[in-house]
Amino acid sequence: MMGASNTSLRWKLSWQLSLVFTAVVAAVALGLCYYATLIRSPNVALEDRVGPAIVEAIMRDAEGRFEIRDTPLLASIREHNPDLWFVAATIDGATASYGDVPAAYAGLISQIHLVKDADIRGPGGSGEVVSIDDVETALGEVRFMIGGSSGHDWPYLTILRRMYLIYVPLVAMALPAIFVAVPHIVRGALSGLSDVVRKAPEIDPRRPGSRLPVENVPKEVVPLVVAFNAVLERLERQFQARQRFLVDAAHELRTPIAIMQTRIDGMVEGEERRRLLDDVARLGATAEQLLDFERSGHATDLHETVDLVEMARTVVADMAPLAIAAGYEISFGSEVDRLVRQGSPSALPRALGNLVSNAIDHGGNAGVISVSVSAAGEIAVADQGKGIAADLQHLVFEPFYRVTPRSKGAGLGLTLVKQIVSNHRGRVTLDSSPAGTTFTIRL
Known part of the structure; x- marks a missing residue:
């Protein structure tokens, strides 16, 4: 019997491999994001925040000039980045600035509308990083050059959020592999073990x-x-x-x-x-x-055709003289006229004969010994003896055990019955009380 600590090897391997597979997919996604932080502009987080603010802040005045108004969102961003500056440019070359544009980058203002994406490092090792990005606005595509980051923004999370178009499909493709392919592979790998089991x-x-x-x-x-x-x-x-x-x-x-x-x-x-x-x-x-x-x-004839009704009737007829001589009446009954099963035509009558002999030996030499066949394939032999004590019933099928020590039998009859029935993939059961004992063969 399996204990509570026994777990399915197939299930264990499946969930462990699935966990590893999921971890690998997650590690690839996180690794790609980390690599992107090394090659992308450090301003990427700032770009991600300023872009929506530009969409909200740009406008054309009554005379059609392109300008940037100071909005609460821009003010909030500048509160965390006091040196923030940017220049926005429409595709037709109109520009508007916000904050103090360093002189080193003032010469690039007229070229912003020509650049879609750029990472520009400050001159002379100043360490300042300037980048160019674009957004879609009510005025069309707007490209902006931005700088003055305080360095408090963490670009990794921004890149992770932007790369959902890569890792979400990757996870979507991985899920079928996790829940279908992995169990299938494990099942195939353990198929030989299943044959052993x-x-x-x-x-x-x-x-x-x-x-x-x-x-x-x-x-x-x-x-x-x-x-x-x-x-x-x-x-x-x-x-x-x-x-x-x-x-x-x-x-x-x-x-x-x-x-x-x-x-x-x-x-x-x-x-x-x-x-x-x-x-x-x-x-x-x-x-x-x-x-x-x-x-x-x-026994080599376990798969021949045997009519249980005819077999039982024959055994009763053969045993009747012995039963009558010992003081019993003997009867036979069947719920069906014919009941065919696969079995040994030599061993099954011997098993049933042993049960009848056992009833003759232990039935008290009085009453009725009845043999019956049910439609479900059960053969029962009942006597009206004193019965078998409950604490002894589990011993009656043991070799050489005799309920009555002075019994004439050798103690092998019921053991032989159990072995024959087991050979036929069946079982024999005992039901005993002071009113009598019934042995039932179930095939």
């Missing part, structure tokens, strides 16, 4: 050759998959060794059991002879159940 639950030591795939698995994960496959190989060898031992032991037991049976049959009739016969029968049943237990793990 999908294959892992199907691993079964009883099925030789079951291994996790290493194709398309990320190189960093391959050693883990290889190590896991090595563990599977060792488990498979040990499992096969155990199977061979149990099968050989069960076969070897048959001969001495048969010899004991023959010798006991020659004994004089009496209580001791009957007790020995019961013991030998129990040994024989144990040996046969061991063989059945191992054979069920190697």
Whole structure:
């Protein structure tokens, strides 16, 4: 079971890569702005503030002369830049000035209307920076030369604001890559790992050759998959060794059991002879159940067509003489006339027969043993015995466990049932009370 700290690797890589991608886009935009501050005029922030003020301040007087009136906005800008000056020029060469224009730049006034953008440095290392820019006004395009910056304006933010035409489309193009391309790339990179995750639950030591795939698995994960496959190989060898031992032991037991049976049959009739016969029968049943237990793990006919109704009816008919002899009534019922499933025609009857035998052994030798088939594919075997204590119910499917210590069984019957049903991708459940016990096979 995954703990609360387990997170999706795909999700983690996706959001981390998306974050990196976003950070790169932001760094590019910020870097471009920084580079622009190195090559653009330091007056760019001042230009950004003075331009709208010029649009508001320029006008033509009653005689048509081009002039600049002092507005509150210009006054506010000049309050922060006491040395502010600029010269505005229309395209036809009309000019108007604001502030004290340095003599070094007075000769450029007549040329302003010819220059759209310029960065002019003061003569003689004075350090003053003058720039030329343009704005659209009610009088048409106006170009202005500006200087006298106090240096308090930060050009970086101005450039960042002006460059939205570059980084906004860049971000718009990056978003699909972040939310579509990155998860797609991560999903493709982890596809091999997804195959491993999908294959892992199907691993079964009883099925030789079951291994996790290493194709398309990320190189960093391959050693883990290889190590896991090595563990599977060792488990498979040990499992096969155990199977061979149990099968050989069960076969070897048959001969001495048969010899004991023959010798006991020659004994004089009496209580001791009957007790020995019961013991030998129990040994024989144990040996046969061991063989059945191992054979069920190697079933190869799990995908044949089986009619559950006909199978259950046949098992009830075969077990009826034993049930009646033990003091029971036995009944069979089905919600449908025919119910076809994929399964083993040899293993499924054996599982159902074991459930009926279990009911005969533990049903109290009285009442009714009922076998029923539902339309949903469930086969139920119910008895009217004393039931199984709640604290013991989880043990009944364990190998060699017997609810009644002196039971004639070997304790493998229900284990065999569980194994056969598991091989068919089904499950067997138990419902028990003092009124009786019901085992249900769900396929």
